Amino acid sequence: MIDLDDIDHQLIRSLARDATQSASALGRRYGLSQPATWRRIRRLEEAGILRGRRLRLNAESLGFGVTVFLGIKLATKGRVSLEDFERAVAAIPEVQTVEHVLGLYDYRLRVVARDLPDFERVLRRRIMTLPGAGEVEANVLLSEERLPGPLGL
Structure with a gap:
């Protein structure tokens, strides 16, 4: 440090x-x-304090009007490797972030879709077919009031 x-x-x-x-x-x-x-x-x-510079795209301007946060609990821990799940979920273009978390769910995903029927298609055809995917909870983003900013510096 x-x-x-x-x-x-x-x-x-x-x-x-x-x-x-x-x-x-x-x-x-x-x-x-x-x-x-x-x-x-x-x-x-x-020192690893600054980790690159990113371009932030406006998903809504690109036609992706729905953002959904998914909590995913793996159905068969031990049977499917975390790496297999992470590799498969990272290959889904609508998945913006993949976070391995501690708590009720094993993973938290940020997913964008054109609209709710498009999200349902992504959920049924891509996410629910992931290796080890079990219980899923979805939360639709209504508004984003605060964007990530600097830590209390």
Whole structure:
């Protein structure tokens, strides 16, 4: 673990809001040269604090108007490997995230679909046929009020 100073925290917050900002623009904002800013960003990446930069797509604008969170309990623990389940679920294009969790369910999935009939098709033909898939609970997303942001830095 590396020690972070106030400027590191400010860089992390700024990049969490908009990862496309240049090192020179960030440096101007925080009183650093472009090379000094770039070195700090590289140090944060090498330490594993910054893990890449992602493009966030607007699923609704692309025709995917329904988001559903699924809790999946594996039916036959031990009979099917977790790796087989994870590999199979990751191959479903409508599945946006796969999280192995502790609790009532073994996995939590974020699934997008064009509409509810499309979601039903994905659920019946793809998700319920996964190796080891057992009990499933679905929660339809109504609205998303807070997007993931920086940790309390």
